[in-house]
Amino acid sequence: MPVYVCAPAAEGGWVTGAAGRWWLHHSLTALAKDLERLGSRLIVRRGEPIAELLAVARSSGAVAAFWNRCYEPSAVRCDAAVEDALLRGGLRVQNFNGNLLTDPAEVLTQQGGPYRVYTPFWRACGQTLDPGSPLPVPRTLPAPSRWPASQSLDSLRLLPEPDWTSGMRAAWVPGREGASQQLEDFLESALARYDEDHNRPDRRGSSRLSAHLHFGEISPREVWVAVRERMGRRGFAGAKSAEAYLKEIFWREFAYHLLHHFPHTATAPLRNEFRSFPWRSDTRSLKAWQRGETGFPIVDAGMRELWTTGWMHNRVRMVVASFLVKDLLISWQDGARWFWDTLVDADLANNTLGWQWTGGCGADAAPYFRVFNPVSQGERFDPDGEYVRRWVPELGKLPAEWIHKPWEAPVAVLRKADVRIGQTYPGPIVDHGQARARALAAYASIRRR
Template identity: 50%
Template structure:
């Protein structure tokens, strides 16, 4: 039995099951000191924001309870990760620090620096996988570089990937006899007050490892078999809604992979749906690889020519988009779902993002920042790669000249207007034919539905044809630039 403890540093891995660092620490027989540091310093402008902080508070409470039951309470510290970690190691005489790898630019630099500093103090520093199915260094193309296009990446991945099997949470975690000082979770003010805007979040989600496992189980039992079709219909419960659980590491992508494959083996006819779901996990993987190899992804266009795009600064229209007041019902429904629940249906994310970028010519970074503030599943790699994909500036980008018509998109993916009626209740009584384009209704129809354009619901803030022409002109401009 070892006397010196191991500091088990939790970050985006808030679980006990399938936790390689925890399992390895337990195997040593040493006392384990679980630690979480609320670090708003290292990430700088990408520190965790509102909706994510609410989720973090709930998830840490769940993890703290689970650890207490296992025998080793969670220590909470706040401040710079490096400073707090080194301080705790010194306080406790810890022999090692075990941690799950992270891939954000500041996290990569921090891990390298800690390895050096702890090594100088004769303290071991061990990093483990778990946030991804494979480490970014392991995914190389034929030339030895990293993949810049999703399809060859996913093909190569499917040939070699064998996700790790599940590891049960340890029944007992040996604690340090003398517990170091810990802050109180309630003092961190992660739960919003005055006003408390989190009621919609609490109604929609169950953060924590138990919530993640329940969500995965429910998904593979109910929605997986029709996932390929239903995931594009925002009015249906057709998506997995696992993204925030994955973002906080309450469950691993490997666990999601195995559950889907296992369910597909039992469910006749769901192969296409299983494949589609696995490809979504691989898009998450691809995004993390891009961020790891191109750390400027959240700030700078991957395709350099887009640095010269004629973007517009328009605070008034940006605010209309943020508040779901653009006059385009499918866009407004998505933005209001986001504000209420901290989540937006993925198909609608694409439509809303395209509208901001191509209809309003507002830089993709403005949308990325708003999503970062309001999403419970805010993940730097996913967020930046997806916004760049829509903008046409990314590694594997949608063609810039493909400009969604928000009316046709609404009619295609929400044909009965069910999603719009739910999130834009002032349009609830409009007939199906005009629910995605209220301005096409005659005076009597609008009056019967209680809709007063420009008063109860805004007129479109931009006309689609004009916006499309402006966006294409901007695209032509950068095509011609040297």
């Protein structure tokens, strides 16, 4: 008897954001339909998990409870309390690791501590990992003689009002079927070129499985085994790419490893010296960043892709995050909160790792003094400007030569492309050279301390 308990109060200050709630609604709807096809149904409740589960067990006569563990600190606390209460209530309890390939608590260095650098972590447990094949989907599920009461999914009010989700609806198919299709498409069309294409936001070069993985619609084990199976096929010419992809999937393991061992890092820097970093409070610039109106085309394209589809390409996530933290000197926590609310794949471990990596304040992070230049990043990874044209249509007629630095384009070129800087498209909100110098001075100040 599958049960979903919606329990925002148990999410430890990280209640699923607006885009994630949209995904969750549709994911649960798809799950309920899949279960009905197997002769079962999804029981939906809202409230305190222990009370709800005990009530469900009492009214249905259930004698045991099973679940896959989640590894966010609040989920670990909640699981432990639920387990304790159910055992005391006379139920049997069994839980499993279906969400990760490794157990964050079990992988340790030879000294018995957590890993802080990705490559040794990968070498120790990723490189030779054989997670075994996933179990097949059951053909039927036995139904209990007494079904407990269930709320409607609509009553959870996960969908936003008014509805601003048309861009997400066009981009995604939440649920198991959408996840399987996405994996299949990726294996067929992009895996063999992943190494070359996954850094190119203008191409469909990555798997786009992040939200499906986050919501447990597909397991990392299933993805891992499917990729390895492709690698073993005769004539498969993308072994290097497939290896690169497995390594990328393993960053998710590393993220959970770090969050497990350093649970405070969702809100505080791992490296202590960053606690006194002189962040600026600048609401106007933060708003310009959130709305994709910074005047830097690659940044604006990414922020608008995020706002419209709930997702952003990984390379562009790094560029926009660096822009916020270094060019604007606004704290990574402000950026992480915005991503939390707007990403369909918002994930506490991955988001924390991504922001601390960019901010230079986490484990195995990019050094703070390495400041991304948004113009050269755009020119390198979106060389024809196609990605920018897709998301910043007001620059659509600019030639590639100027599309990543429109403020430098000759007047005649701007006129021909119908671009008026400051009117049809904003001028840059900072001078990158000066902003870089300011960021380095701020960094030097905490190093001196």
